Amino acid sequence: MPLVSLKEVLDWAEAHNAAVPAFNIDNIDIAQSLMLAAEEEQKPVILAVGQGAIRVGRLDLLASVVKTLAARSALPVVLHLDHGASFEQTVACIRAGFTSVMFDGSSLPLRENIEQTRLVIKAAHAVGVSVEAELGAIPGAEDGIVGNGPAKVSVAEVEAFINGVDVDALAVSIGNAHGLYKSEPKLDFELLRSIRKLKAQVPHLVLHGGSGLQDKVVRSAIQEGVRKINVATEIRLAYLEGLRATMDSRDIYTYISVARSFVMNVAKAKIQLFTAEEN
Ligand code: G3H
Ligand code: ZN
Numbered sequence: 001m002p003l004v005s006l007k008e009v010l011d012w013a014e015a016h017n018a019a020v021p022a023f024n025i026d027n028i029d030i031a032q033s034l035m036l037a038a039e040e041e042q043k044p045v046i047l048a049v050g051q052g053a054i055r056v057g058r059l060d061l062l063a064s065v066v067k068t069l070a071a072r073s074a075l076p077v078v079l080h081l082d083h084g085a086s087f088e089q090t091v092a093c094i095r096a097g098f099t100s101v102m103f104d105g106s107s108l109p110l111r112e113n114i115e116q117t118r119l120v121i122k123a124a125h126a127v128g129v130s131v132e133a134e135l136g137a138i139p140g141a142e143d144g145i146v147g148n149g150p151a152k153v154s155v156a157e158v159e160a161f162i163n164g165v166d167v168d169a170l171a172v173s174i175g176n177a178h179g180l181y182k183s184e185p186k187l188d189f190e191l192l193r194s195i196r197k198l199k200a201q202v203p204h205l206v207l208h209g210g211s212g213l214q215d216k217v218v219r220s221a222i223q224e225g226v227r228k229i230n231v232a233t234e235i236r237l238a239y240l241e242g243l244r245a246t247m248d249s250r251d252i253y254t255y256i257s258v259a260r261s262f263v264m265n266v267a268k269a270k271i272q273l274f275t276a277e278e279n
Helices: 006-015 028-041 051-055 059-071 087-095 110-125 155-164 189-196 215-223 233-245 252-274
Strands: 020-024 045-049 077-084 100-103 130-135 140-142 145-147 169-172 204-207 226-231
Touching: 006 020, 006 077, 006 130, 006 169, 006 204, 006 226, 020 077, 020 233, 020 252, 028 045, 028 059, 028 233, 028 252, 045 059, 051 059, 059 077, 059 087, 077 087, 077 130, 087 100, 087 110, 100 110, 110 130, 110 155, 130 155, 155 169, 155 189, 169 226, 189 204, 189 215, 215 226, 215 252, 226 233, 226 252, 233 252
Parallel strands: 020 045, 020 226, 045 077, 077 100, 100 130, 130 169, 169 204, 204 226
Antiparallel strands: 140 145
């Protein structure tokens, strides 16, 4: 089926008290494995293209792969730009057929983040594409992005932002971080509750840094209203583990099938956890 917007799948998540995973894709194998996992679980999926893949010239290539995979499937699939670095990059992605773009203005002063995000929304919403914004530059490093903002956003900052911007999804830093956690993260669910209680229309909330979070932490985040959870590092490591496991087979299709099974296993477990009835 045709690609769908981020808003469509997050509305589904809200109605089912679930979260939809946003998996970063870096090559065809990973994209195909993630799609196979979503097919086996029969759940919506967000396939995200990040700055690492874009830096090595894969924006259009991966967009074509995702469009082909979605066309072969009956599942709702979102093609999403992760941590969009500029207004121009988001427009290039819209032109390439993305149905969702993140503009990451978290390292900008609040006023500038609002202004820039508004611009992206004007272009994206004009053609039915969803927009995700970010408040509080999420700590950790990912695809060359080093988050050095405060570990947490303030409720006042979120209120000022959502009063100024009509965004479809908002990534907030509540103690989460990119990459593997060095110690058990303490996500601030009290802060999440305060954000959800704001009078203004609160957009769907997004949790970045999904790799390495314990199941109980993920369940609590979903209970507190998180509707999109980003996972990149665990997927990448699974792929590399798969390649390493077959290194001496010296047969490329053995490499690929084992690496894909490693990725599929991680992705299926995440989809099951994020969409479990008991959440
Ligand atoms: O934007 C990508 C995600 O936030 C991935 O975070 O690598 O810690 O899973 P992660
Ligand atoms: Zn992220």
